[in-house]
Amino acid sequence: xxxxxxxxxxxxxxxxxxxxxxxxxxxxxxxxxxxxxxxxxxxxxxxxxxxxxxxxxxxxxxxxxxxxxxxxxxxxxxxxxxxxxxxxxxxxxxxxxxxxxxxxxxxxxxxxxxxxxxxxxxxxxxxxxxxxxxxxxxxxxxxxxxxxxxxxxxxxxxxxxxxxxxxxxxxxxxxxxxxxxxxxxxxxxxxxxxxxxxxxxxxxxxxxxxxxxxxxxxxxxxxxxxxxxxxxxxxxxxxxxxxxxxxxxxxxxxxxxxxxxxxxxxxxxxxxxxxxxxxxxxxxxxxxxxxxxxxxxxxxxxxxxxxxxxxxxxxxxxxxxxxxxxxxxxxxxxxxxxxxxxxxxxxxxxxxxxxxxxxxxxxxxxxxxxxxxxxxxxxxxxxxxxxxxxxxxxxxxxxxxxxxxxxxxxxxxxxxxxxxxxxxxxxxxxxxxxxxxxxxxxxxxxxx
Numbered sequence: 356x357x358x359x360x361x362x363x364x365x366x367x368x369x370x371x372x373x374x375x376x377x378x379x380x381x382x383x384x385x386x387x388x389x390x391x392x393x394x395x396x397x398x399x400x401x402x403x404x405x406x407x408x409x410x411x412x413x414x415x416x417x418x419x420x421x422x423x424x425x426x427x428x429x430x431x432x433x434x435x436x437x438x439x440x441x442x443x444x445x446x447x448x449x450x451x452x453x454x455x456x457x458x459x460x461x462x463x464x465x466x467x468x469x470x471x472x473x474x475x476x477x478x479x480x481x482x483x484x485x486x487x488x489x490x491x492x493x494x495x496x497x498x499x500x501x502x503x504x505x506x507x508x509x510x511x512x513x514x515x516x517x518x519x520x521x522x523x524x525x526x527x528x529x530x531x532x533x534x535x536x537x538x539x540x541x542x543x544x545x546x547x548x549x550x551x552x553x554x555x556x557x558x559x560x561x562x563x564x565x566x567x568x569x570x571x572x573x574x575x576x577x578x579x580x581x582x583x584x585x586x587x588x589x590x591x592x593x594x595x596x597x598x599x600x601x602x603x604x605x606x607x608x609x610x611x612x613x614x615x616x617x618x619x620x621x622x623x624x625x626x627x628x629x630x631x632x633x634x635x636x637x638x639x640x641x642x643x644x645x646x647x648x649x650x651x652x653x654x655x656x657x658x659x660x661x662x663x664x665x666x667x668x669x670x671x672x673x674x675x676x677x678x679x680x681x682x683x684x685x686x687x688x689x690x691x692x693x694x695x696x697x698x699x700x701x702x703x704x705x706x707x708x709x710x711x712x713x714x715x716x717x718x719x720x721x722x723x724x725x726x727x728x729x730x731x732x733x734x735x736x737x738x739x740x741x742x743x744x745x746x747x748x749x750x751x752x753x754x755x756x757x758x759x760x761x762x763x764x765x766x767x768x769x770x771x772x773x774x775x776x777x778x779x780x781x782x783x784x785x786x787x788x789x790x791x792x793x794x795x796x797x798x799x800x801x802x803x
Contacts, residue, residue, distance in 0.1 A: 357613055358630055361558075361589060365458050365631070370556045373514075373572070374464040374471055375592065376409075377561025377620045378449040387440060387447075387468060388412060394436050399424060409563040413527045430522050437518040441469045449621050450474035452628035453560075454509075461499075461551065462511045465562045467524040469517075475509045486510070487679065490517035491545055492524070493537030498545040500679065500796050508676045512548060514538070514572075531568060538575050549575065557588045561620030564592075580608075591615035591623035654796055655681040656788065657703055659728040660712035661719075667753045667778025668712050674780040680792045699728060703735050707795035708788060711767060712778070713752045718762045733766055746791055751775050751784070 364370050379387035392411035396403035401418040416429055447470060453459060454474040464471050475486040489497040490513040499510065515534050516524030525531045537543040557572075564572060569592065590612060615623050656675055660668035672682045683702050703709065709732040711717075717725065736747050748766065751773045752758075758768040773784045 357615075360587070361613075361627075362630060362634065364556055364587065365456065366634075368458045368460070369554075370459070370558050370589075371461050371463055371552060372453055372459055373557055373559045373562060374450070374453065374462055374466065375560055375562030375564070375620065376466050377563060377592075378447060378453075378624065379466065379468065379470060380447045380449060380621060382445060387444070387470070388466075390440065391433065391436055395429070395433055398432050398436075399429070410528075416527050426527075427522070429526060430524070431520040433526065434518040434520055437468050441473070444470070446470060446474045446477060449624040451478055452624050454478040455628065456631050460509045461555075462509065463514050463548075463552070463557075464511060465515050465564060467513060467516055467518045467526075472511050475511065479509065485673075485677070488517070489513065489545075489548075490523070491534070491538070492516045493533060493540075493543050495523060496537075496543055496545055499547040499551065500681075500793075512545075531564070535568060535572070535575070559588070559590045559592055560624060562592055588612040589615065591620045654705065654707045654792075655683045655702070656708045656710060656792060657683045657706040657728075657732070658710050658712065659725050659732070661714065661716040661723065661725050663716040664712050664714050664753060664778070667714070667775075670778035671710070671712065671751065671775065671780055674785055675788060678785050678789050680789060700731055703728070703731050707792050708749055709736070709747055710749045710751055710788070713750055713756055713763065713767070713772075714754045715756055718756065718760055720762065729764060729767075733764060736766070749773065749788065749791070753778050 361370070376386060376388040381387060381390065389406075389411050392406060392415050393403045395412065396415045396418075399415065399419040401415060401422060403415065406414050412433075416426070419429065420426060450471050451474050453462070454471075455478050457479075462471060462475075469488075472486045472488055476482055476484055479485070485508055487508055487510045489499065489510065491497060499512070513524070515531065518524055522530065525534050538545075538549075559569065559572070562569065562572075569590070591614075617623075618626075658668055658672055658675075668684070672684050675682050683706060711725075711729055711732070717723075732748065748770050750767045750770055753775055756763075758772055773781070773787070775781065775784060
């Protein structure tokens with residue numbers, strides 16, 4: 356029952372994994388944070404002996420402070436160590452296993468390294484740097500944009516900051532308290548992220564946050580007292596499995612929370628991966644694809660092109676996504692017919708921007724589906740409440756086709772074109788698209 360329920364929620368894209376330090380497993384059987392603690396102890400010239408499991412870095416810093424050291428001298432050298440290890444270490448198998456579960460597209464991590472991002476880029480993009488990364492700090496609040504979780508590009512959110520030369524990430528227990536305090540502040544909250552977490556189930560994996568910080572994380576992300584929440588959360592945490600106080604609290608005040616007691620977080624991820632890959636997934640598709648089961652992403656950019664220009668269109672799509680924009684990009688395996696046309700119409704009705712890719716391939720007189728997209732987009736531009744239709748239609752040309760060539764709609768010809776030879780986006784084009792996209796998102800958020 357435990358596994359069936361969890362796998363169904365994952366299948367419906369209703370689970371956000373919260374990835375912790377226990378999953379950063381090294382080839383020698385240790386973990387990255389234990390290695391970093393010993394390296395930092397050597398650098399700061401303090402003893403690395405008898406460090407408490409799960410609190411190694413904090414204890415090293417406390418020993419340094421007790422010897423008269425200054426706290427600000429810790430963050431910069433630790434950042435150097437993290438960068439070196441994150442770039443050179445083999446990606447831990449638990450992270451690769453989580454990255455292969457494609458309905459997971461928003462990952463919250465309590466670590467400050469880049470190994471989870473590397474895992475996602477390796478599994479989903481053959482090592483190409485594509486995953487979007489955000490990091491929270493009380494004095495630098497980075498937040499998601501609306502609809503980002505259902506984008507085709509995965510998101511990693513560092514809720515306790517990302518390694519920096521300044522105290523913009525949590526190393527000590529005091530740092531963690533300040534970060535959680537900031538997350539509770541109305542003026543320092545990543546509002547879109549927290550709204551997203553309130554609608555999802557959390558899967559807390561090896562965070563080592565301890566009893567009270569785990570409670571705070573669940574409470575902040577819930578948005579209401581845990582005893583009143585109907586959300587189903589899951590905890591597979593090295594500390595949570597053995598801490599009787601947390602287990603007792605969850606049993607009485609968060610009855611929807613399931614605590615995994617059959618093993619540690621690494622064993623849990625391994626079993627989850629085995630059970631997931633052994634199932635038949637009808638909906639295990641990239642989440643940015645519009646299907647009957649997975650509605651189109653509101654506020655996305657609609658990219659329309661002739662099949663001969665697919666490579667150039669992919670160049671444009673990749674550049675827009677790397678700049679943080681969601682893109683509707685139809686796939687070869689989507690079937691034609693009335694259902695597909697209805698999805699296209701629905702996507703156009705709620706998209707932020709329509710970009711027709713124009714080339715010699717679009718001058719054909721034969722019946723082509725991209726022309727239906729063009730006509731539907733022109734209808735939407737006429738009916739939608741845009742103060743200026745140029746802010747909805749953004750034609751691009753990828754060769755020497757002229758605006759008034761036969762077959763080009765008059766409305767496209769009258770709109771400013773962007774020349775992108777072979778689909779290579781210019782900084783000006785990306786900036787213009789990003790400005791229109793963000794304005795749509797902002798107005799949509801204010802309406803909602």
